[in-house]
Amino acid sequence: MGPAKLLINPLQFRLTLDxxxxxxxEEHGDFSESALIGVQPRGIxxxxxxxxxxxxxxxxxxxxxxxxDITFFRDDFRRRGQPLQAAATNxxxxxxxxxxxxxxxxxxxxxxxxxxxDALLAHGRPTTMxxxxxxxxxxxxxxxIEAKYVGRSVDSLDSQRVKVLWxxxxxxxxxxxxxxxx
Amino acid sequence: xASFSHPHLLGIRGLSRDDVDVIFQTAKEFKDVINRPxxxxxxxxxxxxxxxxxxxxTRTRLSFELAQKRLSADVVNFSAASxxxxxxxxxxxxxxxxxxxxxxxxxxxxxxxxxxxYLASKIGVPIINAGDGTHEHPTQALLDCFTLTERLGTLEGxxxxxxxxxxxSRVALSNVRCLQLLGAEVMVCGPVPLIPxxxxxxxxxxxxxxxxxxxxxxxxxxxxIQLERQGAEVPxxxxxxxxHAQYGLTAERMDRLDSAPxxxxxxxxxxxxxxxxxxxxxxxxxxxDQVENGVAVRMAVLYLLAGRLGGSED
Numbered sequence: 266m267g268p269a270k271l272l273i274n275p276l277q278f279r280l281t282l283d284x285x286x287x288x289x290x291e292e293h294g295d296f297s298e299s300a301l302i303g304v305q306p307r308g309i310x311x312x313x314x315x316x317x318x319x320x321x322x323x324x325x326x327x328x329x330x331x332x333x334d335i336t337f338f339r340d341d342f343r344r345r346g347q348p349l350q351a352a353a354t355n356x357x358x359x360x361x362x363x364x365x366x367x368x369x370x371x372x373x374x375x376x377x378x379x380x381x382x383d384a385l386l387a388h389g390r391p392t393t394m395x396x397x398x399x400x401x402x403x404x405x406x407x408x409x410i411e412a413k414y415v416g417r418s419v420d421s422l423d424s425q426r427v428k429v430l431w432x433x434x435x436x437x438x439x440x441x442x443x444x445x446x447x
Numbered sequence: 448x449a450s451f452s453h454p455h456l457l458g459i460r461g462l463s464r465d466d467v468d469v470i471f472q473t474a475k476e477f478k479d480v481i482n483r484p485x486x487x488x489x490x491x492x493x494x495x496x497x498x499x500x501x502x503x504x505t506r507t508r509l510s511f512e513l514a515q516k517r518l519s520a521d522v523v524n525f526s527a528a529s530x531x532x533x534x535x536x537x538x539x540x541x542x543x544x545x546x547x548x549x550x551x552x553x554x555x556x557x558x559x560x561x562x563x564x565y566l567a568s569k570i571g572v573p574i575i576n577a578g579d580g581t582h583e584h585p586t587q588a589l590l591d592c593f594t595l596t597e598r599l600g601t602l603e604g605x606x607x608x609x610x611x612x613x614x615x616s617r618v619a620l621s622n623v624r625c626l627q628l629l630g631a632e633v634m635v636c637g638p639v640p641l642i643p644x645x646x647x648x649x650x651x652x653x654x655x656x657x658x659x660x661x662x663x664x665x666x667x668x669x670x671x672i673q674l675e676r677q678g679a680e681v682p683x684x685x686x687x688x689x690x691h692a693q694y695g696l697t698a699e700r701m702d703r704l705d706s707a708p709x710x711x712x713x714x715x716x717x718x719x720x721x722x723x724x725x726x727x728x729x730x731x732x733x734x735x736d737q738v739e740n741g742v743a744v745r746m747a748v749l750y751l752l753a754g755r756l757g758g759s760e761d
Contacts, residue, residue, distance in 0.1 A: 353479075
């Protein structure tokens, strides 16, 4: 990988998160019948941040926030040399009758979200399912999937890598980097 | 993250600590899956698995079959009782014929020690040893240790005693190896004729006094007396009553201890022989946890072995 280019700086990052949180509140009100579900491994950070921010905006209880592992639902199983190690699914509520927002950091081919839809439906039948992402890598989709809430759309090459970095997980400040292959 | 790098699961021998850790972590996630309203994931949906049982088994086969179905694999079952083995076909030929029908994985139970190893050298699909004679039964050992890890947190430094018919057990050898791999101290206890001499060479303690062994251990893994394998001409012990008196795990024996060990039993139980009903049915018994975990552990093994299929072209 070559030197990473800063795609979103810490200030823009905060504004974008704020905007996403406000959009979600606009749509879901007090979240009493809604839930955020972060996709493992890296969507969980965005879901948890959004949940905290929404709580601040509402000044009330924290929205339900779950973590969903999609490993066993991936469509590239046996197309890799090794199976991926599964991560934990933490859903301490039932998704039945809830308006669920699936949250991931980067939307790219759409295959992860396809798997997430299947994985989530194995837990029950939500009333509606929406998708919120921080980064939408445009023109890279392999499946007909689009996000309803998008932090930033970026144009990138397939060979490039977009990485969302979280201060409480990756160190440094919150930021998004684009790196080129060497 | 460590990964599982073996083409087959033939025994605990050859596995590393990392391998076992990967299996346990995967099993933990599968245990979560099988406790959901929808107990099924699509991971193995394009695979066919053959369960070849050349020897009777109820729970191991059922457990494997459930594991396969919960991974969405297609399953074919074969048992020796209704097969052409009786017509003189060799093991390798039987299996080649089944593979010619496009089967991707084989689960093998066979009365002869080494059958799974032999087959692994002859055919090119992953093989899971579901018990080869009195040799190994790796998934049973894995599920026993997984269950203990769940209960105790770690097996490091824990004292585990395996009681009973060590001689005829395929569970004993696999268990000894797996327990030692995870850092436990192991003892075997039973009447002299039921403990093969070579067992002491595995680095396990050998004890013939049940009360002494019970006092020593944190975990008692009680094996079944294999009634069908007791010598017809020269019995290994005088009578079942005698065995129960000397080596039966009774409530009375347990109550005499300062702290009672955790009791495991791989099933099927002979109540009133190696274990008394009061002990088997105690609230803190984890015998049924073993059965539940059996499905999760077998799902993990199937998943990890299947992940290596077809991944080599890229």
